Structures are given as C-alpha cells and as structure tokens.
Amino acid sequence: MSNVDLARIQFAMTSIYHFIFVPITIGLAFLTAILQTVWHRTGRDEYLRLTKFFGVLLVINVAVGVVTGLVQEFQFGMDWSAYSRLVGDVFGAPLAMEGLAAFFLESTFLGLWIFGWGRLSRRIHLAAIWLVALGAAGSAAFILAANSWMQHPVGFEINATTGRPQLNDIWAVMTNPVFLWGYTHVLLASLVTGCVLMLAVSAWHLRKRSNPEVFARSAKLALVILAPAMIFQMFIGSELGVVEAKYQPMKIAASEAQWTTCQPCSFSIFQIGGGNQDQTPTKIIEVPYLLSLLATNHLDGQVTGLNELNAQYQQQYGPGNYVPNVFIQYWSMRVMAYLAMVIVLLGLWGLWVMRRKHLETAHRFLGLAMWAPVLLVLMNTAGWMLTENGRQPWIVQGIMLTENGISPSVSTTTVAISLTVFFLLYAALTVVWLVLMLRYARKAPPPTVPAAEDTTVPEPTFAR
C-alpha cells in the first residue's frame, strides 16, 4: 500500500470517527437547550432533571468530539502538505474563522454552563447553553463551507505566477450552493441524531418503568421533532443531490452505477454487480423515472453515464481514470437512503403510539427505538462516504488530484505508524466512551436540589 492509500485511510477513519460525535453534540446541545428553556418558562422539575441528565450525556460526547477534532485540523498539514500549500489561501480562511467565530464560543460557554449551575443567574445560564448550541452549529458551518469548496470550488482565481488558487470572493465561498444545501443537510442530520439518541435513552427507561413521568416528556419532545425533521431532511438531501449532479455529475452517476447515459433513468432498489469492472449489473427491482427525478428534478431528465463523463474528463484534464469507486458509491447511497426511511417509519410509529396515549407501554416500539442510534451512526457515515468518495479521484474537484495532495516528505512507514497509533487510541476511546454513555444513560435523572448547592455532576457520584 502506498502512502497515499494509508493517508486516505487515516483521514477517512479519523473523519468518520469524529463525525460520530459531531451530530450527537450539535443535536443534543439544541435539545438540552430546549429542555432548559422549557424548565425556565414553566418551572417544572421534570425538565430541570432532564436538562441535567442529558447535559451529562452531552458533555461525555463533546469531550471526544473536541479532542478528535484537533487531529482533523493537524492532518491537513501532516499528511496533505502539497494540498495545504496549494489551497491554503482559500481553504484556510473558513477554518480560521471557525475557530474565532464558533469554536471559542462553544468551548468557553460549555465550561460556563457545566460549572455555572448556581453561580450564574438562571437567565444567563440558559443563554450559555444556547451559545454552546450556536457555537457547535457555527463550527459545522465553517467546516462545511471549507469542505464544499473542495466539492465545488468557487470565489477564487488562479495566481498567474504561483499557479495557486487565491481567494477573491469570500461571499461566494460562504454562499456556495453545495454549502448551503449541504449545511442544511448536516444540521438536520444532527437534529435527527440528537432526537434519536434522546428517544432511545428515554425508551430504555420507559421500558424499565424508571421515572416514566420524566422520560415520557423527553421521548415526546424527541418524537415531535424526529419525523418532521427526517421527512424535511429527505427533501433537502434530494435537492443536494440535484445540486451535486450539476457540479459533480460523476458523483451521482456513480451512486447509481450508471455507466451509460440514460433518459429517462430508473433507480434500482437493489442490484447485483455493477461495481468497478462490471458495467451490466443485474437490477433486481427498478423504479422507473426515479433517478431522473433525483438527479435533475424532472421525470425525463438525462443522466450522463460514467463512461461518457470519463471521456469528457480525459479530454479536459488529460489521460486517467476519473470514475470514483462505484461499489462504495452505489451502496453508501442506498444505506443512507434506506436507513432514512426506516427512521421516518420509526418516527411516525412513535407519533402514532403517542397519539394513542400508550407510549409508556408500547414495548415493541420502545424495544426497537432503543437500538436506533446504531442506525443513525451508519446513516451519517454512509452520507459522508457518498459525498467524499464521490469526489474522488479529486481532492479539490477539477483542481487537484488526491494523489498529488500528499506530503512528499512523509514516508509510508511514518503514516503507517500514525495510523496504527490513532486506530488503537480511538479503539480505546470508544470503549471508555461506550462504558460511560451506557452507564450514565441508565442512571435515574438527578433529583432536584436547592440551587445554591447545585453543581456540575448531577449526583454526588464521587463524594468520598
């Protein structure tokens, strides 16, 4: 394996890992803020207990999210120095803004919120958790703006002497259509992730009849948001697909394993073959017109096939293979989309149970909902695989190939060492994180205590 392969595996591994925690953090931060707002407005104890309960889960996640985020930032320079050198002028700006505008906000106010119970006025303490949520969402915005630039570079010119892209319109970068749609997509995914986690934890407690008067409320809050958000999300996702089909036609053609140009195009629910070599897959079930609709918003839209696109790219960029890994593309699209439908069904089922007023006793629903976070991790990961794998072989679409972005001074051995270290470290982190999440998710929500004595950790867990 070359250093390019290893560096790609490392970046993929650390990004996927990091993005387990990002949507949980953003989603739970907003939900916790909502819980605290309800408590602030109504003064009901249950909401205070829920705020503290989910606040602890939030903190356990933020810890991993924060420390693994640092790895992402450093990796650009460590592994992809040629890339960083070429595009830092444009790509670096949103990263720097992320730190100044959002990450500072999130980190500082999280500390204030955790340790601020009883030290801050109730109103300011409430503002703190909202600022944490805003900071977390803001961070994602700048990161997505930077990522979208790699998918669809805008707002720059090529410097004649250095041959490097130079920023000339920050507004264009921040209003990149791929960014606007992609960011909305990520925000909704985060909200859905937070809701599913909240629902799952509440479901576990309801099944055990532990504090049903408290957890019925959080389950309902999660359910009220979940199905509408997920349905809206599917529209956003499909619109993002149309935008990407326009700028990255390869990405969409590959996600359907569409080797030849078609009009109108059907969507295969499932197929055998159709991977990187096999151009005539056996389509098991086909939905006529659906691909045309997804890619172009028209029932009889044309989708250019991979072969034709590859020929076009060869003419434009010189010889080479410009088709991304079709197998990964085809299946990540389906895993994402099908799991999204499962989540919608789960959400609707929950709403129906809730309407019939037997949420607390709906054992089959609660039993399934408990496991839903696993689906969310898979769905979110598949979404990123779809967008990042679909960009290949480019590191920046049309500007630089991934293989050219690697650090020339870094040897294969070096990357192998670092990959091993991060793999082992992340595996250990996962164990610790899971142990803590499971333990704290199963605790009873903290009883309310007089505000003055009220501190970080909900229970006196480490009183000597």
Next chain:
Amino acid sequence: MTLPDIWFIAIAVLWTGFFILEGFDFGVGMLHGVVGRDDAGRQMAVSSIGPLWDGNEVWLVVAAAAMFAAFPGWYATMFSALYLALVLALVALIVRGMSFEYRNKDAHPRWRRTWSTLMTVGSVLAPFVLGVGLGDLLHGLPIGADQEYAGTFADLLPPYSLFVGLTFVVLCALHGATFLALKTTADVRERAVRLTRRIAPWAALAVLIYITWSHVLSGKGFLPNVIEIAAVLAVLAAAWLVKEGKEGWAFTATTFAMATSVLVIFTNLYPRVMVSTMGAANDLTVANTASGSYALTVMTWVLVVLLPVVILYQGWTYHVFRRRLTHADVTDE
C-alpha cells in the same frame, strides 16, 4: 507594515495566548498528583481548571488554523516535517483532554488513578513536544529549495529544540503552581506555594539559558534585552511573591515570563518563519509563504472584530470562576 507582517504578529500573539492560558492548565495537569495528597486534593486541583481548559485549548486550534490560512507554506512544511512529533502531541492532548472530563465520572480508585496518570503524562508531553516544535522553527530544519522537509525524525531533535521543550515544561509547571496557589485553599494551596518556590530557581535558570541560546543561534550576540532580563527576574519574583501571600502577582509574574518566552522564538525568527539548515536561500519567510492580500484582508477584519469579543467573554469566564476552591466545593460535587 505589510499584511503578512500583521499576520505574523497575529500568529505570535495566538501562540502566546495559547501558552499563557493552556500553560497553567498544563501545569495543573502535571502537578495535580503532587499538590493533592488524596483524591479530594487532586480533585480540587483539577476542578480549578475544569471550566477553563477547553476554552484555553481553542487558542491552539486558532493558532494552527491561522497559520494554515495566512501562511499555507509555513503550515504545510512545519506540520509535515513535525509529523511524528505532532502525532505524539495529539495523543498527549487527547488523553489529557479526556482525563479532565472523564476522571470524575467514576469513583473507583483504579479509574481515578488511571486518568490521573494519563493527565500527568499528557500534560508533560504536550508542552514538551510543542516546545521542541517551536524550537525547531528557530534552530532550523533541513528544508530544500522546494520548501519541503528533507530530514528524518532525528533531525527534529537538536539539543537546542530539546532544551526549548524542557524550558516550556518547567515554565508550565511553575505557571500551574502559581495558578494553583491562587485558586485553591488549605493543604493544596500550601503545597502549591512550596512547589512554586522549589521550581522557580530552576525555571529562572532554564529561561536564562534558553534566551541566551536563542540569541546566539540567530546571530544576535550574547546579551538578553531588558524585557528578557525582566522575564527571568519575574520568575524569581514569583517565588518571593507567593511566600508573601501575593499569589495574584505571582501568577502575573509567571504570565509575563511565559509570554516573553514564547515571543523570544518569534522575535528572533522574523522575518523568517522557519529556518532552513540547508542555506539561507531555503529559509521560509513571511514573504515567501504568505497568502494573497485579499484572503489576508478578509481575515484581518474577522480577527479585528472577533478576537476582542473572544477575549472579553473568556475574561468574563475567568471572572465568574474567580473564587478560590475549598474542600467543601469539591466534596459537594
């Protein structure tokens, strides 16, 4: 002054802010097992930085991102050259970050001990490796005409850089000790005061050698300037100030020493950003690594508007948590 010059200053300021702030929480991480004889004492030490460390670490995130954005060539060469060292720094930062949030999540003695050990080791390693990295910038690394690193891992460890790493560890320990003396009570405070007095002479010696060595290395003669001498004296003064019960001033003194020590690297570097040992023609400079003027202008506006706001709300956080911690605070948790 050109835009790249302004950004060189901005980056120096960001690194300085990072070491001033995260410096004391590195120190607290290193010393929490020494100032706290029992679990309650250790918990008091850790609680003193509980609400602060995460915000402090963002200074590093922003410093690195600012280098990426303003000097892509500097960021690219430095981070790829320091590859394995940075892996080590990241591991250290990860385990100590986790230890702050996870240590108190279980009362089992083995859980506490494990996280305490990781906290100590991570808090020593991180400033050491980052110190070595900053030292490398000034000492010089084999950098070719293509601005790429042409050395091995061993080339990252010249005596000067190792000494810079050591100096930052000692300085962080001292800075953490004065912080603990300022923020804790009872036996923890007493031990922090004693530690300050014990570390200070060594820190003063290290800073003096480091400053002189840096001067010699950059061909600026032997003599430290007034500010640098003041920094050495500030370190010594810290020992006296804690004894007099003026912990606030002692912490101010170590803050000044820390700031000066970081700035020594940057002032001796300028206008270079990374020295090449393969000839001055290969030096990376402010001019030959900077981004275009449009990007720098945009970012200058962002910095000028946002950094004061950040400093304001971070300062307010320090104000909110200004009270000394007592044993009662910690057991209540």
